[in-house]
Amino acid sequence: MSEQERLEKHWSETKGLMILSLGIWFVLSFGIHFFVESLNTVSFLGFPLGFYLAGQGSLVGFVVLIFWFSARQNKIDEKYGFDEGSGE
């Protein structure tokens, strides 16, 4: 693969990961909380589920999402030889 080709492929995978990550982010930030009234009828660890998700569940999700995203992006960088360790 030429440098240009690698750049393009790397960027298209990076974009794919970005869209997926922001999709998950959207669900955690907004998507699930649209249903708070119905979720609140369910009890989870003693919490109304809707309240729990906004006060704790989504937050845990965000933290995990960022670490997961970082690991995935590192893999993409390594796959195309664009990580900081390679070729220097």
Added chain:
Amino acid sequence: MKSQGGGEFIDNLGKIYMIYTGGFLAFVVLIAILEQLGVPNQILGFLFIFMTVGLYAAIGIISRTTHVSEYYVAGRKVPPVFNGMATGADWMSGASFVGMAGSLYILGYDGLAFVLGWTGGYVLVAVLLAPYLRKFGAYTVPDFLGSRYGGNTARIVGIVVLISCSFTYVTAQVYATGIIASRFLPFLSFEVAVFIGLLGILVCSMLGGMRAVTWTQVAQYIILIVAYLVPVVWLSTKITGVPIPQLMYGDILSKITTLELELGIDKAHVEPYTNYDRMNFFLLIMCLMVGTASLPHVLMRFFTTPSVRDARKSVGWSLLFIFILYFTAPAYAAFAKYEIYSSVINSMIVDLPAWVESLKGVGLLTITDVNGDGILQYAEFKINRDVVVLATPEIAGLPYVVSGLVAAGGLAAALSTADGLLLAIANALSHDIYYTMVNPKAETGARLAVARVILIVVALGAASAAATKPSTILSMVAWAFSLAASGLFPALVLGVWWKRTNAKGAIAGMISGFAVCAFYLVGTRYGGMDLWFGVKNISAGTFGIPVAFIVTVVVSLMTEAPSKEIQDMVDRVRVPKGKGMIHEDPVTF
């Protein structure tokens, strides 16, 4: 720590901060013993404030530096975990520490918009911005804008947005340090306390810039998180027998619901949309998240990591450390509400618990027996939102040492945020205006001297503003998020993700987004303007952000594409490999 290398210090960070934490805990135990020996509270409060501020000052002084890259980006040597702690302290302001739980107490479920908004924004930071800005190698956020959009216009517009969102914010932090210091050092007037707080801020940042602020912020994070957790863990143990408030408050929430029914309170704590309607709840989350991802004092923390990979990971650590406080805040609110509903409301006013009396004394609570029946009804009880955190130690029946600890935590939160904001403003002025635009040939010594003088001038400005107790400025703090989001977010994100963005588009987008947002904020708050579609003032970014995006795209497409050099530069920003674009690389564009 004094040499530029600092390798030994960096290698031993874990050990150094473990010893530090142990020392701090030993200090707290010592104060507790002094309290038992009958040393008066005033002296204990004094010890707490002077010991912690003295500690920050010592870190600030030993981290002094004569190197430009140490001053602006801590030499890009801060490991991800420690940068995470520093970002946590940088991010969590005096208001987060003292007021967040109180807002949740008052707003119930709707207050969780703040919890979500101020955490989820870090996903945007990690995915869209931090790694690319780190790769770029800028010293400041306007530095990125100036280089990507080739020229000083973009840089200046960036600086104007940066100052508008950061200055009110830093004034509020200085104000908070003044409030806390004067409450615990009652022999000081508020104005004097403000300037003492200012001294605490300056001594941390002036000699060592970003390097000193980084290591002080790590120290401040440790104190603030310990101070935040201790009272609520204690309260949870007292009420439920289990020292994990974040898990145990589920049960408490159902007890609150039962009590609400008994007491006839119609605004239920767990019920959504009792304060904000559904649309405003989600718009607020969106504005806070996008604002988080645009605030320069947050973004610049990710310029300090050793690599792009570390910058990404560091965002995860930052959010983890922030999460610890933000997922505890709703527990604070629930426990405080439970205590108040179960042991204060519907009691005889003559036999209320002692802490009610003491809070009433300092004006944080008001009780008026409207119907004169001697019983305290729900409607007769008014509470200040800062009460929840400040009063929990007393509610839990904890000794004074814990109140002192909470004060030290609040002070750490306010000082660390003030440091970060002050540095963001002063660095933009010294690096972007003085060095880049006025005198690019300035020697290192002159650059650092100018940087320090500007820092002092900005700090004095913030302290003078804070000393007048300006209610207008304080009410404008929440504006920072919408202003930063509308003015900076599209130019930053598109600068990386859409190569076709050119200078004209970005500048037009920044100006129009910022103008629309500022117009809405000022118009609805002071101009008597009607709300557009019922969108609350605090969510003005709802209009500013899309306008900025649309204008940037349309103007970019109507004008010529950026030069080949700029496009190549964007290609290089997108991969971690290779050198940064500016400052680290002698070849600049």
